[in-house]
Amino acid sequence: MSAEIFSIVTFIYGLSVILYVAAWVFKKSFLGGLATWVTVAGAAGNGAGLVFRWIESYQMGIGHAPLSNLYESLVFFSFSLAGIYLFIEFRYKMKSIGVAASPLFFLAMAYASLPKVNSGIQPLIPALQSNWLIAHVITCFLGYAAFAVAFGTSLMFLVKPVDGRPGTGIIGLIPDSDILDDLTHQMVMFGFLFLSLGIITGSVWANQAWGRYWGWDPKETWSLITWLIYASLLHARLMRGWQGKRIALLSCLGFIAVIFTYFGVNLLPGLHSYQ
Amino acid sequence: MRDKSDSGGMLDGVWRFFASVRLTVAVLLSLAVTSIIGTVIPQNMTPFLYLRSYGEGLYRVFDALDMFDMYHSWWFRFLLLILVVNIIICSINRLSATWKIIFPKTPVFPVVRLKQAKHKETWQVADSPESVKNRFLSYIAKNYRTHEVQPEKDGFLILAEKGRWTRLGVYAVHFSVLLMVLGGLIGSLLGFEGFVNIPEGESAARIRLITGNAEKDLGFLIRCNDFDISYYENGMPREYRSNISLVKDGNVLVTKDIRVNDPLRFAGVNIFQSSWGRTPGKRFKVVFTEESSGVTYESEASLGEEVQVPGDKGVLILDDFKSEFSFKGVNLGGVFIGRLALKDQEPTNVLLPVEFPRFDRMRRGEHVISVSDLAYSYYTGLQVTRDPGVPVVYVGFVLMIIGCYITFFMFHQKVCVAVIEKDGQTQVAVSGILGKNRPGMAAVAKQLSNRLKHLR
Numbered sequence: 201m202s203a204e205i206f207s208i209v210t211f212i213y214g215l216s217v218i219l220y221v222a223a224w225v226f227k228k229s230f231l232g233g234l235a236t237w238v239t240v241a242g243a244a245g246n247g248a249g250l251v252f253r254w255i256e257s258y259q260m261g262i263g264h265a266p267l268s269n270l271y272e273s274l275v276f277f278s279f280s281l282a283g284i285y286l287f288i289e290f291r292y293k294m295k296s297i298g299v300a301a302s303p304l305f306f307l308a309m310a311y312a313s314l315p316k317v318n319s320g321i322q323p324l325i326p327a328l329q330s331n332w333l334i335a336h337v338i339t340c341f342l343g344y345a346a347f348a349v350a351f352g353t354s355l356m357f358l359v360k361p362v363d364g365r366p367g368t369g370i371i372g373l374i375p376d377s378d379i380l381d382d383l384t385h386q387m388v389m390f391g392f393l394f395l396s397l398g399i400i401t402g403s404v405w406a407n408q409a410w411g412r413y414w415g416w417d418p419k420e421t422w423s424l425i426t427w428l429i430y431a432s433l434l435h436a437r438l439m440r441g442w443q444g445k446r447i448a449l450l451s452c453l454g455f456i457a458v459i460f461t462y463f464g465v466n467l468l469p470g471l472h473s474y475q
Numbered sequence: 476m477r478d479k480s481d482s483g484g485m486l487d488g489v490w491r492f493f494a495s496v497r498l499t500v501a502v503l504l505s506l507a508v509t510s511i512i513g514t515v516i517p518q519n520m521t522p523f524l525y526l527r528s529y530g531e532g533l534y535r536v537f538d539a540l541d542m543f544d545m546y547h548s549w550w551f552r553f554l555l556l557i558l559v560v561n562i563i564i565c566s567i568n569r570l571s572a573t574w575k576i577i578f579p580k581t582p583v584f585p586v587v588r589l590k591q592a593k594h595k596e597t598w599q600v601a602d603s604p605e606s607v608k609n610r611f612l613s614y615i616a617k618n619y620r621t622h623e624v625q626p627e628k629d630g631f632l633i634l635a636e637k638g639r640w641t642r643l644g645v646y647a648v649h650f651s652v653l654l655m656v657l658g659g660l661i662g663s664l665l666g667f668e669g670f671v672n673i674p675e676g677e678s679a680a681r682i683r684l685i686t687g688n689a690e691k692d693l694g695f696l697i698r699c700n701d702f703d704i705s706y707y708e709n710g711m712p713r714e715y716r717s718n719i720s721l722v723k724d725g726n727v728l729v730t731k732d733i734r735v736n737d738p739l740r741f742a743g744v745n746i747f748q749s750s751w752g753r754t755p756g757k758r759f760k761v762v763f764t765e766e767s768s769g770v771t772y773e774s775e776a777s778l779g780e781e782v783q784v785p786g787d788k789g790v791l792i793l794d795d796f797k798s799e800f801s802f803k804g805v806n807l808g809g810v811f812i813g814r815l816a817l818k819d820q821e822p823t824n825v826l827l828p829v830e831f832p833r834f835d836r837m838r839r840g841e842h843v844i845s846v847s848d849l850a851y852s853y854y855t856g857l858q859v860t861r862d863p864g865v866p867v868v869y870v871g872f873v874l875m876i877i878g879c880y881i882t883f884f885m886f887h888q889k890v891c892v893a894v895i896e897k898d899g900q901t902q903v904a905v906s907g908i909l910g911k912n913r914p915g916m917a918a919v920a921k922q923l924s925n926r927l928k929h930l931r
């Protein structure tokens with residue numbers, strides 16, 4: 201059941217990407233309205249799918265929140281990203297950010313559908329049997345999602361001409377640099393709070409399971425690296441000459457670290473007590 | 476900021492260096508970049524493994540730079556020290572200025588700036604300025620810390636302020652970083668972390684520490700009464716559970732079932748379920764099956780003992796047992812590792828998985844060797860830690876979150892509600908400024924004006 205819902209959601213998100221781009225290029229407001237509603241439908245389906253998957257796991261007798269492996273985390277990531285994006289769109293009444301944000305939640309769902317990502321509902325191994333799992337995964341991924349939106353706004357900032365001219369063609373449709381800069385800052389603050397919460401809940405959990413709150417294993421360390429990059433971004437804003445472009449670049453660098461924390465760490469040598 | 480006139484000394488230059496945000500960005504980014512090293516080079520392994528991966532030359536260089544335990548190296552700690560000094564000096568430097576903002580001797584409203592602020596909400600009301608005054612004032616008095624009314628031509632201004640104290644949030648964040656570093660220091664000075672494997676029914680008093688090759692006496696015995704593993708239907712592990720007792724001078728202090736995520740904590744010492752293993756019973760049977768005829772020969776054996784190959788063809792010695800062994804990505808479970816010395820042949824290694832008796836066919840020998848009648852005894856792998864720094868770190872955690880929330884989402888706001896009569900109509904304008912030039916004033920102005928509009 202949830203599996204079918206998720207494939208439909210992937211398709212719907214693909215449609216939102218097309219609609220946001222079309223609305224932007226053709227400057228048609230009905231396309232923009234449609235894009236929003238399609239995305240709302242996708243996000244609702246995404247959330248409902250998670251609830252169904254949760255119920256299914258109980259029906260299988262191995263009930264647990266759908267946050268326990270790569271597949272489930274990607275689906276949840278997509279959901280948080282679409283949710284945060286819609287919140288921003290609603291609050292700032294700006295649809296052009298959707299051009300940068302919708303590919304991100306579409307790609308996360310599309311990646312989850314690849315055959316190499318195991319989509320089965322598996323029981324929880326002993327190390328994951330903890331209520332901290334839910335708090336940890338939700339906070340981390342809300343943080344990642346906010347950083348992803350910040351990445352989108354930073355990219356738009358970077359492709360906009362620097363001299364403040366409105367620009368021509370499609371580039372000219374990008375929102376004001378000031379607004380983008382503000383949005384990036386807001387998203388980074390939100391993300392920083394949630395990444396801090398994610399790292400902290402992870403630490404408390406590790407202390408519960410292994411008797412140490414910090415062990416410098418690659419995943420922990422990469423989350424700290426990400427955190428340090430965003431901390432330096434928050435301070436770089438206070439330095440003269442560091443507003444704008446350099447902040448946008450730091451935000452992109454931070455997001456690369458997010459991606460590496462998420463996917464790349466599996467490429468590194470590491471030790472875990474239980475596989 | 477310090478006054479320029481008392482500068483000039485070298486001390487002042489050093490002070491300014493350590494108070495600068497430029498240094499903060501440099502140190503935070505340096506910590507980020509150097510931390511990568513320890514995720515690429517596995518940490519705290521034996522020199523033998525490093526020598527094999529990196530070769531003699533590179534090994535020496537890495538070793539000299541403490542790359543194999545970099546998070547505890549002098550240079551990484553030095554970076555942390557600079558961060559700490561930076562935070563302390565920067566906070567001292569700014570606190571007096573922040574204090575003056577929070578507790579001003581004579582609070583003043585920057586009326587001109589407030590009236591000309593970028594984000595403004597305006598609307599009109601049917602009543603006269605005087606008739607809305609009391610309504611507005613009682614709302615403002617309830618929701619703002621301080622306010623005052625200034626008469627204007629044809630009307631008045633209500634000036635109000637709240638959230639001065641939120642400027643302290645950032646000090647909470649910075650102080651929390653100090654607490655975490657301090658807690659980490661306390662843990663590394665006064666705490667320990669070690670492992671011990673205890674077979675079912677046996678006890679241990681000493682653990683092996685993870686740093687150095689040292690052992691530590693706990694001052695009591697840990698006895699493993701029972702160890703159990705259970706599995707899900709698909710073979711994935713469901714639960715590891717050890718029933719352990721702490722025993723001192725023959726008295727049982729405490730007994731508990733410990734599981735992953737459910738440790739035993741006693742008198743500051745924490746005992747965690749960390750791993751498990753099994754050892755083969757003392758005696759078992761080695762079975763030789765002749766490939767050509769299917770005839771089997773059995774001999775009694777034990778670890779390290781010579782076993783004669785049937786027909787006096789040579790000897791087999793089983794040296795070692797591993798309770799979990801992966802071969803080409805397949806988990807074979809428990810395996811024996813042995814040496815087979817057949818007459819007139821080079822000795823070869825053999826791998827005998829207990830659960831796969833035909834595995835040895837791969838060797839294409841005259842006999843297929845397997846092990847049977849094996850009884851296991853299980854041992855539990857416990858992690859034993861003590862860390863008096865944890866409470867300090869946890870206070871840091873809480874402070875970090877509260878501080879971040881205050882700094883990011885609560886504002887020091889000053890607002891101005893201008894009520895002016897113009898052409899027989901009453902115009903209301905709400906504008907304001909947020910401390911630290913935060914974005915979000917538009918939202919604040921909109922919210923306040925909505926509230927004021929709907930007052931009765």
Ligand code: HEM
Nearest residue numbers: 431434494495496499558561562565645648649652882911
């Ligand atoms: C790991 C270490 C640190 C963390 C996590 C941290 C965190 C923060 C955060 C979250 C903010 C708020 C940023 C914003 O308003 O957008 C901030 C502001 C600030 N930090 Fe840090 N910080 C750290 C180290 C330092 C150090 C070493 C200094 C020393 C110069 C420093 C100086 C400042 C200053 C001056 C501000 C601005 C305060 C204000 O807006 O009134 N920080 N810091």
